[in-house]
Amino acid sequence: MRAVIAITLFTLLSPLSHGADDNQGKRLYTMYCTQCHGVHGNGLGVNSSRMSVQPRSHIEREEMMARSDEELFKVIQQGGKSIDKSNLMPAWGDNLNEEEISALVAHLRQLCCEENGNE
Amino acid sequence: MQIKYLSTLMALCLSFITGYSHGAPADKVAELCGSCHALERPDYEAQGREERFSRKAPPLYFAGNKYRQEWLAAFLQAPYPLYPSGYFPESKLQDTADGDIPNENDLVTHLQLSESDASEVTDYLMNLQPYTEMLSQDNYSEGKVSLRMGTLDFRKFKGCDACHQDSEDNGGFSGPILYDAWSRLQPHYISAFLKNPLQWDPNTIMPVPQMNEQAVHKLVDYLKAIGETE
Structure with missing residues (x-):
């Protein structure tokens, strides 16, 4: 019985759980990220063809797993320069609050690393 | 009282004739x-x-x-x-x-x-x-920037061209074109918006640029420069 409660609580509290957070992350991704990173997160957004540095594909598991959640949070909040990447990735820390950035990080993890994440 | 009715009647007639009401x-x-x-x-x-x-x-x-x-x-x-x-x-x-x-x-x-x-x-x-009051606090005044330096700043240093076009053949597609910005937008609006887009629109998808006032004004001057050479 305790195990069932523990698993239920873990599922409800996990940032990667499917639910309101995930939907929020997906909506925010559509609004702020797809222009460059693509509607499917493959890095081929509508702006990408003219960009001097290509946006990261968020569906490449290996590359994305090389980044910690903290790094993803930081690059969204403070921009590409904060992790020695391109300044074409802007800092969204004034536009988005921390809860929203966390929701985006959770969505990125879904895109890269969960089955059907980029649908 | 008659005058009041008369003026109301005249207003009604006028609006009927012109097609406009108040x-x-x-x-x-x-x-x-x-x-x-x-x-x-x-x-x-x-x-x-x-x-x-x-x-x-x-x-x-x-x-x-x-x-x-x-x-x-x-x-x-x-x-x-x-x-x-x-x-x-x-x-x-x-x-x-x-x-x-x-x-x-x-x-x-x-x-x-x-x-x-x-x-x-x-x-x-x-x-x-x-937002007239807010705009009145903006202190942009028109200046000059060389096209070469302005282009470098806009494209390379600030990365604005990821989303915005400063000419028909350069820049991204998601943001509004900016080679017409000088003829389209009031200079103080451009300056104030660049300083803090969220003041104008909390749901803007324009990131808040991390730059000081002087850098903002240089960008406005660049938009002026490209607008005047169009």
């Missing part, structure tokens, strides 16, 4: 513009981010603080696409093997107005000025 310009603007553009400040606090998803076009409730009157009147008579891939996030994109591209067939064509309608709508919109 509230007609507002009604006309609401009818022509209101289905896509916000004419009053949205309740951002209540709607949150979902407000952006319900938008079809930029809000116009501060049009008189934003646009140049002569540009607005001309645009309404001969509109052209300001957002090359449509207005995000409702933009219609086509997913191809080479990446996302604007779906030309789904891009909304702006309504084209007659000269008289354009004039009437422009007059009405230019009176929407809730």
